[in-house]
Amino acid sequence: xxxxxxxxLSHNTTMLGWPAMGxxxxxxxxxxxxxxxxxxxxxxxxxxxxxxxxxxxxRRLVSTREEAEDLMQETYARAFRAWRSFQPGTNLRAWLLRxxxxxxxxxxxxxxxxxxxxxxxxxxxxxxxxLEESGREPNNDQDRVDERLSQDDVVxxxxxxxxxxxxxxxxxxxxxxxYADAAQILEIPIGTVMSRLHRGRRILKQELAxxxxxxx
Amino acid sequence: MSFSPGVDPCDECEKLxxxxxxxxxxxxxxxxxxxxxxICSYCRKRYVFEEKLRMFVRQAAVEEMPPDLKQKLxxxxxxxx
Numbered sequence: 001x002x003x004x005x006x007x008x009l010s011h012n013t014t015m016l017g018w019p020a021m022g023x024x025x026x027x028x029x030x031x032x033x034x035x036x037x038x039x040x041x042x043x044x045x046x047x048x049x050x051x052x053x054x055x056x057x058x059r060r061l062v063s064t065r066e067e068a069e070d071l072m073q074e075t076y077a078r079a080f081r082a083w084r085s086f087q088p089g090t091n092l093r094a095w096l097l098r099x100x101x102x103x104x105x106x107x108x109x110x111x112x113x114x115x116x117x118x119x120x121x122x123x124x125x126x127x128x129x130x131l132e133e134s135g136r137e138p139n140n141d142q143d144r145v146d147e148r149l150s151q152d153d154v155v156x157x158x159x160x161x162x163x164x165x166x167x168x169x170x171x172x173x174x175x176x177x178x179y180a181d182a183a184q185i186l187e188i189p190i191g192t193v194m195s196r197l198h199r200g201r202r203i204l205k206q207e208l209a210x211x212x213x214x215x216x
Numbered sequence: 217m218s219f220s221p222g223v224d225p226c227d228e229c230e231k232l233x234x235x236x237x238x239x240x241x242x243x244x245x246x247x248x249x250x251x252x253x254x255i256c257s258y259c260r261k262r263y264v265f266e267e268k269l270r271m272f273v274r275q276a277a278v279e280e281m282p283p284d285l286k287q288k289l290x291x292x293x294x295x296x297x
Contacts, residue, residue: 040294044293055280055285056278056279065282072281072289073285076289077292080292080294124231124266128262144268145265151276153276170277173274205269
């Protein structure tokens with residue numbers, strides 16, 4: 001377990017250009033100890049300041065609030081232990097989300113169907129066309145989306161999107177991460193981020209269409 | 217500039233929807249999409265809808281962190297002494 005944790009942290013930090021944890025042994029010099037304590041406190045405060053933003057992403061990566069809370073606590077416990085491996089000046093929010101997504105994957109949720117086995121999705125106009133067919137199309141360009149879709153529809157549709165696609169949508173469209181950040185967090189090529197985002201948004205719209213038809 | 221002859225321009229425009237909103241289109245693709253959107257209310261309505269949909273999804277997906285979770289996270293900090 002310890003070896004696995006070390007391998008995970010070394011691998012993760014190397015990919016993002018952060019030094020591996022455990023390389024720095026605190027000096028016994030009191031001044032160094034004080035400096036380290038100050039750096040650690042600063043790190044912990046910055047990480048906690050980001051917790052609202054990290055939670056918003058975490059909440060949509062998993063199905064339930066309880067899972068999100070557990071994942072957050074595991075993530076922060078690990079982050080606080082491994083704080084030396086974070087390189088100041090780099091993206092702390094991405095670093096925390098990388099720990100979180102790895103923990104989430106470790107929970108064994110990869111047992112689902114692989115992306116290539118997903119059915120072909122409909123086009124990008126699908127949801128609008130379905131709304132139009134059902135008589136709920138906008139009368140003009142000023143029409144409001146929230147008059148035709150509810151928050152519950154979005155939450156249910158998002159949770160129905162397969163994980164590999166949902167992860168990318170949540171990071172980019174909800175978490176505001178760049179393609180490059182999302183690629184590093186998920187450890188996949190940037191081209192894969194873009195293709196999963198493209199397909200994932202279409203799948204999301206199919207799911208939204210189903211949700212709205214069910215609730216109509 | 218318009219789409220190549222022989223293709224359905226609305227199908228072509230649909231393919232450019234996501235990269236258009238992501239600002240990932242090349243100059244020539246952008247010119248093609250904009251020229252078509254000028255004259256096609258069918259596609260224009262769907263582009264406007266998509267833009268609003270993205271904003272709506274972003275807002276609808278937000279669930280604030282429970283207040284006691286922040287305290288729990290704070291409790292995970294390393295004691296100073």
